[in-house]
Amino acid sequence: MxxxxxxxxxxxxxxxxxxxxxxxxxxxxxxxxxxxxxxxxxxxxxxxxxxxxxxxxxxxxxxxxxxxxxxxFIARPYYESRMTLGSVYYRGQFINNSILSLDLLCKEKNFNAIANILQIPKPKAANLKSIQIEPIVSPSTQLLIDLYKETEGNKRRLDSLILSTEDTTFQIKVQVFDTTALNGLDTSIVNYILKNKFVKKRIEIERVNLKSRKAKLIKESASLDTLKRSIALSYRMPAAGRSGTNNVILDDKGTNPIDIYREDLRFYDQIIKIDRLLYINSELEIIDPFIAYGKSVNGSKVKNxxxxxxxxxxxxxxxxxxxxxxxxxxxxxxxxxxxxxx
Incomplete structure (x- = not known):
C-alpha cells in the first residue's frame, strides 16, 4: 500500500x-x-x-x-652608417674593447682624444656621436643557435657552437652629425685597430704560422713528386709479373697512384690559399666602406x-x-x- x-x-x-x-x-x-x-x-x-x-x-x-x-628644430640631426670588415687572423670580439673605448670617448665628448687616436681633424671628431661593433652571424649558424636555445640541456653544445662558429666578419656602426665626417673614417678606424699591440702580435704570429705551413706543404709536395716519378718509372718497366690492377708495388707496399695525385693536388690548393692570404695582406679587410645617407635617424619634420x-x-x-x-x-x-x- x-x-x-x-x-x-x-x-x-x-x-x-x-x-x-x-x-x-x-x-x-x-x-x-x-x-x-x-x-x-x-x-x-x-x-x-x-x-x-x-x-x-x-x-x-x-x-x-x-x-x-x-x-x-631643437634636436641635432644625426646619421647612421655601417662598415663591414673581414679578417683571417682574428675575430671581431678581439677588437671589441678598442671600439668600446672609442665609443666611451664619443659619449664623454672628448674630441681631442678621438682626434689624436684616429689621426683626424678635431672638427671631424666633433661630428662623431657613437661608434659600435656588431658581429655578423650567418643565417645557418643563427638557426642552430636558436634551436639549441629552445632545447633544454644544450648549454654546453650552445657554448661550443658559439665559440667554434664565431665569424671573422663584423660590422662597425657609426653615428655622425655631419655625413662629411664619414670621408676617410673607415681607413682611420682600420689603422687604429691595427695599431693595437695585441692585434699586431696576433697578426705576426698568424703570418709566421702561415709561412711555416706553406714551407711544410712545399716539402711534402716535393716528396710526393719523387713518389710520382717512381710510380711513372715502374709503369715504364716491363710488365712482366704485373697483375691487371692499378696498384704499383713499391717497397713491398701497395700504393694507389690516383690517391697520390689527389693528395698532391690538395697540397697545391692549400699553398695557393696561403699565398693569397699573404699576398692580399688581409689581416683586416674593408668589405663594405661607410656610405653617407641623406636621411637622418631622428626623423623628418612630418614624422616627428x-x-x-x-x-x-x-x-x-x-x-x-x-x-x-x-x-x-x-x-x-x-x-x-x-x-x-x-
Missing amino acids: NNPEINNSKRNNSSEEEIDLNKLFNSVGKGISNFFKGLFRVFFLFLDTVTANLKIIGLLIIIGGILGLAYT TLIGLLAGLILALLLIIAKVINTGLTKMKLILKREDNL
Whole structure:
C-alpha cells in the first residue's frame, strides 16, 4: 500500500528542487544581464567623458604635435652608417674593447682624444656621436643557435657552437652629425685597430704560422713528386709479373697512384690559399666602406610631428580613462553608503 505521507513528502521535495533550479537560472541570467549592462554603462560613460572633454583632448593633441615639430628644430640631426670588415687572423670580439673605448670617448665628448687616436681633424671628431661593433652571424649558424636555445640541456653544445662558429666578419656602426665626417673614417678606424699591440702580435704570429705551413706543404709536395716519378718509372718497366690492377708495388707496399695525385693536388690548393692570404695582406679587410645617407635617424619634420600628435592622443586617452575610473569609484562609494544607511 502507498503511504500518503510518503507521497506528499516526495512531491514537496521535487517542488523544492524545481524552485532551487529556477532560482539558479534566474540568478545566472541576472548576472549575465548585469554584466552586459555594466559594459554598456562604462562605454557610454567613456563617450560622455570624451564629449565633455573634447577641448582638453584637442589641446593635448595640438601640444603633442607642436612638441614633435619643435624636437626637429631643437634636436641635432644625426646619421647612421655601417662598415663591414673581414679578417683571417682574428675575430671581431678581439677588437671589441678598442671600439668600446672609442665609443666611451664619443659619449664623454672628448674630441681631442678621438682626434689624436684616429689621426683626424678635431672638427671631424666633433661630428662623431657613437661608434659600435656588431658581429655578423650567418643565417645557418643563427638557426642552430636558436634551436639549441629552445632545447633544454644544450648549454654546453650552445657554448661550443658559439665559440667554434664565431665569424671573422663584423660590422662597425657609426653615428655622425655631419655625413662629411664619414670621408676617410673607415681607413682611420682600420689603422687604429691595427695599431693595437695585441692585434699586431696576433697578426705576426698568424703570418709566421702561415709561412711555416706553406714551407711544410712545399716539402711534402716535393716528396710526393719523387713518389710520382717512381710510380711513372715502374709503369715504364716491363710488365712482366704485373697483375691487371692499378696498384704499383713499391717497397713491398701497395700504393694507389690516383690517391697520390689527389693528395698532391690538395697540397697545391692549400699553398695557393696561403699565398693569397699573404699576398692580399688581409689581416683586416674593408668589405663594405661607410656610405653617407641623406636621411637622418631622428626623423623628418612630418614624422616627428605625427609622433607628437599620436603621443598627445595617447595622453588624452589615458586622462579620459582615469576620469572614467574616478567617476566609477565615486558612484560605488555612494551606493555602499546608501546600503549602509539602510
